[in-house]
Amino acid sequence: MDGDAVSFALDRYDRHFPFFDGTAPLPRGIDFDVLQVGQSSPGRDGTGRHERMYPGVEFDICEFGLSPYLMMAARGAALPFTAIPCFPRRLFSQSQMWVRRGAGIEGPQDLAGKRIALRSFHTTLSVLARGDLKSYYGTAWEDIVWCPTKGDMVAFDAKPGVRIEPIPTGADLGALADAGDIDGCFMPHPPPAMVDPARMRRLFADAHAEEATFFRATGAYPIMHLVVIRNEVLDAHPGLARALVESFRAAQRISESYYDDPNWSCLAWGRHDFEAERQSFGADIWPEGFTANRANVERFIGYSFDQGLIPRAPAPESLFAAETLET
Numbered sequence: 001m002d003g004d005a006v007s008f009a010l011d012r013y014d015r016h017f018p019f020f021d022g023t024a025p026l027p028r029g030i031d032f033d034v035l036q037v038g039q040s041s042p043g044r045d046g047t048g049r050h051e052r053m054y055p056g057v058e059f060d061i062c063e064f065g066l067s068p069y070l071m072m073a074a075r076g077a078a079l080p081f082t083a084i085p086c087f088p089r090r091l092f093s094q095s096q097m098w099v100r101r102g103a104g105i106e107g108p109q110d111l112a113g114k115r116i117a118l119r120s121f122h123t124t125l126s127v128l129a130r131g132d133l134k135s136y137y138g139t140a141w142e143d144i145v146w147c148p149t150k151g152d153m154v155a156f157d158a159k160p161g162v163r164i165e166p167i168p169t170g171a172d173l174g175a176l177a178d179a180g181d182i183d184g185c186f187m188p189h190p191p192p193a194m195v196d197p198a199r200m201r202r203l204f205a206d207a208h209a210e211e212a213t214f215f216r217a218t219g220a221y222p223i224m225h226l227v228v229i230r231n232e233v234l235d236a237h238p239g240l241a242r243a244l245v246e247s248f249r250a251a252q253r254i255s256e257s258y259y260d261d262p263n264w265s266c267l268a269w270g271r272h273d274f275e276a277e278r279q280s281f282g283a284d285i286w287p288e289g290f291t292a293n294r295a296n297v298e299r300f301i302g303y304s305f306d307q308g309l310i311p312r313a314p315a316p317e318s319l320f321a322a323e324t325l326e327t
Contacts, residue, residue, distance in 0.1 A: 004031055005031045005032070005033040006030055006031065006032050006033065006060045006061060006237075007033045007035055007058075007059045007060045007061065008032050008033060008034045008035060008059070008060065008061045008062075009035045009049060009053070009058075009059040009061065009062040009063060010034065010035070010036070010037065010062075010063050010088060011036070011037065011038045011039060011063060011088070011089075012036045013088060013089070014258065015251060015252050015255040015286065016088065016251065016255075017251075017254075017255060017258075018250070018251040018254040018255060019034050019247075019251055020034055020036065023254055024247055024250050024251040024254060025246075025247060025250050026244075026247050027237070027239070027240055027243040027244065027247065029237075030237060030240070035059070037049050037052075037059070037062075037063075039063075040189075049062065049063065049064075050065050050068060050153060051153060053081070053228065054068070054072070054080075054081075054153070057081065057230060059230075060229065060230045060233045061227065061228070061229050061230070061244070062081075062227070062228055063088045063089070063225050063226075063227055064081075064083070064225060064226060064227065064228045065123070065124050065153075065224070065225055066087075066124045066223050066224060066225060066226050066297075066300060067122050067123060067124040067126075067127050067300075067304065067309070068153045068154050069083055069228065069319070070300070070301065070309075070310060070314075070319065071122060071154040071156065071304070071309055071310055073314065073318070073319055074304075074310035074311060074312060074313075074314050075310070075311065079231075080230060080231055081228040081229055081230050081231060082228065082229060082231055082234060082241070082320070082321050083226045083228050083229075083320050083321070084226070084227050084228075084229060084241045084244055084245055084320060084321050084324050085226070085245060085288065085289050085290040085293055085297075085320050085324050085327060086226065086227040086244065086245055086248040086288050087223045087224075087225060087226055087227075087286075087288065088225050088226075088248075089223075089224040090221045090222055090223055090285070090286070091128070091188060091222060091224050092207075092211040092214065092215075092221065093125065093129040093132045093186070093222065094132070094202075094203070094204050094207050094210045094211050094214060095202065095204075095208075095211060096129065096186055096187060096188055096190075097129060097184065097186050097202060097203035098184050098185050098187075098190060098195060098200045098201070098202060098203065099111075099114075099183060099184035099200065099201060099202075099203050100177050100182070100183050100184055100199065100200055101198075101201055103180075105183065105184065105203065107203070108133055108137040108138075108139040108203065109137075109138075109139055111133070111139055111143075111144050111184075112139070112140070112143040112144065113143065113144070113145070114144055114145065114183040114184065115144075115145040115147050115165070115181065115182045115183050115184075116144055116145070116146060116147060116182070116183060116184045116185060116186055117147045117148075117149060117167060117176075117184070117185035117187070117194070118146055118147065118148045118149065118185070118186055118187065119148065119149060119150060119187050119188070119189070120148045120149070120150050120151065120153070121146055121148050121152055121156075121158075121164055122153070122154060122156065122309055123188075124223075124224045124225070124300075125186065125187065125188045125224065126146075126148075126186060127300065127303050127304055127307060127309065128222050128224075128300070128303065129186040130144075130303070130307060131299075131300070131302070131303030131304075131307070132214070132222075134306070135302075135303070136214065136217070136218070141307070142161065142162055144163075145163045146162070146163065146164050146165070147164075147165050147166065147167050147182055148164065148166050149166075149167045149169075149171070149173070150169070151166075156308065156309050157308070158308060159307070159308035162308070167182070173185065173191055173194050174191075174193025174194065174196065174199065175193075177193070177194065177199055177200065178199065184200070184203070185200075188224070212280050212281070215281055215285070218299070219283075219295065220295070220296045221281075221285040221286070221296075222296065222299075222300070223293065223296055223297065227244070227248075229241060229244070229321070234321065239323065241321035241323050241324050242321075242323045242324050242327060245289055245324055245327045248288045249288045252286055259271055259274040288327070289324070289327035290316075290317075290320055290324055290325050290326070290327050294316050294317075297316040297319065298316050301313050301314065301316065
């Protein structure tokens with residue numbers, strides 16, 4: 001903490017605007033310093049937000065990756081922070097699966113033996129994509145060659161027989177694809193070379209329809225990030241964890257109200273897309289709190305355990321501040 005101010009590091013997603021403009025009600029009696037810190041926002045040592053939070057614990061409250069948090073918690077690590085069931089970032093994996101044209105990949109069943117680039121092996125999207133391939137599409141992730149472009153934040157021992165072949169730092173992914181050295185990429189922020197339509201295409205031709213079908217079958221808009229709070233801050237401010245869940249709920253309601261103005265977004269069809277999404281999903285796909293998200297978290301825990309990233313599958317309740325479990 002800087003003096004009495006509690007630093008609050010978030011990316012500037014539309015659902016977080018209310019924290020930055022002061023319209024979201026934050027817990028009283030605490031001076032919050034809300035900071036715009038993207039996932040790749042470098043600190044003094046050049047590391048991104050997640051690495052700035054662990055092991056350095058640069059912020060008091062911080063948006064953090066679900067996968068590394070789970071990996072550390074499941075190992076019984078004495079973490080300096082505790083999660084609350086607020087989930088700032090979610091993604092369906094289907095839109096993030098890109099494959100090389102000419103690689104002979106028409107569907108998930110054709111990925112066996114192919115070389116797929118990842119940001120890192122345990123990045124949350126990587127875990128989601130592999131888990132969805134196996135549990136939903138029946139394609140064993142173990143049969144695919146995984147090519148991470150960076151090291152993992154949390155060390156782990158790969159399952160026997162799993163092929164992980166790192167890509168050299170700074171390698172040109174587009175050139176590797178053109179040479180046939182990689183057959184696709186599963187990344188939340190793929191470089192332009194990997195989404196060039198002349199070179200790559202999405203694995204699923206109609207990703208929107210595929211994701212809507214996945215949601216109807218599983219009820220899940222998969223979680224990417226959660227929020228962690230430094231333990232000493234939680235000790236100093238009893239009730240803060242639960243109060244922040246309510247703050248995130250309020251911020252979400254406020255951000256949805258932006259679309260009352262049909263020209264709020266620079267996207268000409270922003271309001272139409274907002275309405276279409278509501279019709280397609282028929283549910284609030286951004287719920288905050290533990291109860292509505294327990295099954296979603298449990299699904300991810302199962303994925304992580306199956307992939308050998310955690311030694312046991314902990315109960316979802318064990319990952320969050322106790323006072324938030326009834327939210």
